[in-house]
Amino acid sequence: MxxxxxxxxxxxxxxxxxxxxxxxxxxxxxxxxxxxxxxxxxxxxxxxxxxxxxxxxxxxxxxxxxxxxxxxxxGFLEDAGTLLAAVRDEDAELEGEMTVGIFAPLAPFRAPVILQAFERAYPKVHVRFFEADQEGLRLALAQGRCEVALMYDLGVAVDAESQVVETVAPHVIVAADHPAAANPFGEVSLRDLEADPFVLYDVPHSRDYFLALFRQLGLTPRVRHRASGYETVRSFVSRGHGYSILNQRLHHDLTYSGGSVVPLRIVEDLPPIKVVLLFPSLGTPTRRAQAFAAVCRQLYGVDL
Incomplete structure (x- = not known):
């Protein structure tokens, strides 16, 4: 060679x-x-x-x-471009195309906000989002199809190639006419809901996380319905088919089915989900990926 x-x-x-x-x-x-x-x-x-x-x-x-x-x-090609800019005594402004992997359930909550801030700071970088599940994102990173991926830490080791962006606590949602919705403090105990039907957000890793919350308290939920769509879960709950536990909270309580849900804080001390940026394990993160992480830090106030 x-x-x-x-x-x-x-x-x-x-x-x-x-x-x-x-x-x-x-x-x-x-x-x-x-x-x-x-x-x-x-x-x-x-x-x-x-x-x-x-x-x-x-x-x-x-x-x-x-x-x-x-x-x-x-990273090699990016460094080459930076070198040429330095020789020409020019500022190496970030530019080009960048593919960011994102956990599909996170995309509607985070991608538009981050993209708006990133494009404002780096207008010459064209960002493309690749939506996939956790396994798909790890594979895309290993194959070099993404420069960075935004995902949950579920099933992912938070190590030198990852940075925590945000921690998101679990919360309960119930229908507007559920007795728990009338709680004046906006909170509920999972023990008080154990006998009620439960609507499980049934996607890989997330379902294990939600079921583990019950096990941690020595409880067994009555899983009545399983749904792989975030809005499907909310719609089932709004129509009185059970309660559920989610992490991401919307800015409104309406659902696709026309009903509404009421979010409630869980009184038990339960572990949150971490939102992390994961980088390829080979090589160093590109300058574009580092800039993307910096924008996330500015948005969510986390010292990456």
Whole structure:
């Protein structure tokens, strides 16, 4: 293996990895397909192993070596741009495209607010959000398809590659005509609700977290309904089908079904969910990813 690769070859490689085909990458780069193919072939020669698997009728798929290269190439190309700006005695303003992974249930609550603040601070960076579950986000980070991911810490080790953005306490929601809704302090004990039907927010990791809250108190909820949609849970509750526990709170109490819910603080001391930013484990976070984290710090007041 030699080290005679070029920045152009790396950029072409990243375009092919993103598009999944030589033809689509060539179109996005405004060059011929043969030019892209030659660059990839030369890069594979320098690396000493294939970077893509050629799959019949399925385009191209990154090999393990290709995934490792993609994870590191983002930061490398960004550093190259910073170096050129320094040589030219220019300010290295952030620009380009950035893909941010986000846990799908978090997206409607956090993505629009963060995007508005980030675009105001860095107008030359185009952010694309990739919504997925926890496993999908970890895979996207490992494959270099995201520069950073905003997710819950459920099933994720909070380590050197992650930063806590916010802690969100669980709360109960009940229908407006539920007896607990009349509590003058806006609070309730889970022990008082154990016999009531429970509507479980049934998505991976989150359901385990909610059920663990009951186990911690030695309680067993009467799970009457399971729903994988956040608004579905709220609608079921608003129509009197049971109570539920959620973390994210809306700015209003109306539901899609036309009813309303009443949020109540849980009197028992229960663990919150942590909202974290997770970075790829290979290489250092890009400047864009670090800037994204800084915007989250400004919005949520957390010292990242």
């Amino acid at each position: 030699s080290n005679d690769f070029t920045l152009t070859q790396l950029r072409y490689f990243m375009a092919v990895a993103e598009a999944g085909s030589m033809t689509a990458a060539a179109q996005s780069l405004s060059v011929t397909q043969s030019t892209v193919s030659a660059a990839i072939a030369q890069l594979e020669h320098e690396v000493g192993q294939p970077l893509f698997l050629r799959l019949a009728r399925r385009g191209l798929e990154l090999t393990p070596a290709g995934r490792r290269l993609r994870s590191r190439a983002l």
